[in-house]
Amino acid sequence: MTTQVFIDGEAGTTGLQIRERLENRADISLIQLDDARRKDADARKTALNSADIVILCLPDAAAKEAVAWLDNPKTRVIDASSAHRVADGWTYGFAEMAPGQADAIARARFVSNPGCYPQGFIASVRPLIEAGLLPADFPLTYNAISGYSGGGKAMIADFEAEGSTMPPYLPYGLTLEHKHLPEMLSYAGIVHQPVFQPAVGRYAQGMIGAVPLQLWALEDEPTGADIHAVLAERYANSTFVKVAPLIALERSTEITPEVLNGTNSLHLHVCANDETGQVILLSVYDNLGKGASGAAVQNLNLMTGMDESTGLTKG
Known part of the structure; x- marks a missing residue:
């Protein structure tokens, strides 16, 4: 049936x-x-x-x-x-x-x-809070960019009609009241809403989100390897969420907004510098897929x- x-x-x-x-x-x-x-x-x-x-x-x-x-x-x-x-x-x-x-x-x-944006944020942050590496009241920032297809028919029409004259990078949500914030607050395990700075890119589809962490501000300062281990264990058996190996990268063609277009996958990357006590958590996925x-x-x-x-x- x-x-x-x-x-x-x-x-x-x-x-x-x-x-x-x-x-x-x-x-x-x-x-x-x-x-x-x-x-x-x-x-x-x-x-x-x-x-x-x-x-x-x-x-x-x-x-x-x-x-x-x-x-x-x-x-x-x-x-x-x-x-x-x-x-x-x-x-x-x-x-x-x-x-x-x-x-x-x-x-x-x-x-x-x-929502499209919250998935990358929740996938990056919630396991770390549940594992005790981040306190629930830790101040967080989430910077993300999506293709213009995420903005609906009107935005798609504008970008496709105007082409190269549209801004290549258009920040929005600058009142800090984006409609995705309630679900980030509800499901990431945090007690304060993050500073969320979304943007639209001059491309149709795909997205990347970044959560920067100042680990030096924590009493028990975790390392990049600690962060990576928690995420890798959480998603070890996941069909669609994958954690990239922990390696030092200046740049990578695997960390671009459009690389997973047409799939239902979400890839997480941990970019760490233990000398400075800093980490950037990157999430890459298709805004119209996953x-x-x-x-x-x-x-x-x-x-x-x-x-x-x-x-x-x-x-």
Whole structure:
């Protein structure tokens, strides 16, 4: 028996990529509305309540409305918006976040897909706090850049229309109130929100995040090897999250925003200088793969009992 899946908002960037990953799978049957009915409330309500699993690729307000329309208690939901990421009753859909998280996703009725930026931050920081290498109140900074595809249709249209005249590096979130901060605070194990400085690059897809650490400020100053060992142990058996070997690098073509495009992988790099007591934790992944559509399919696989890598490319 196939799983009936309805992607509400499949015409958007995330929805289109989810559909591409699902449309040729024998275990999935997609419920699709033609263009004339995609915005028809009655047609959407019928599709929502006919599905085994609904994937919401909608603005926050529309996602909340869609959940309110559910009257079939057997319909399960993956919400790719930010509407429910820290809401009661919703399971956070970052399977690698902690031991047991994948099992929690598999059992859940309501799963909130993570934001793209928080995954790199949480993957880098949470294991170190749980291992006692970083205190939960340690002041943290997160600098990250994503391709313009993460900004939705309007931003994609602007960059593709203007081409080389668009800024090559465009910082934003400068009010320090980015919508991804609540989930970083909730799931990284920290007590103070980080200084988060996101940016958009003049390229379509892919991202890299950096968490700089002043280890000399800690009473029991860990080394780069200590940091690396904790991360390597945490993700040793992970399908998609990999920790690169601890080696001294001035630069590397493996540490660029676009290197994992088209995959559902997330690579972590520990760049350390023990003489100065400093470390930079780098996370590299595809903002439309592991950062959005790939993560949604991984969560769908867990919820349907399939191998989590089904239909997903590893890098």
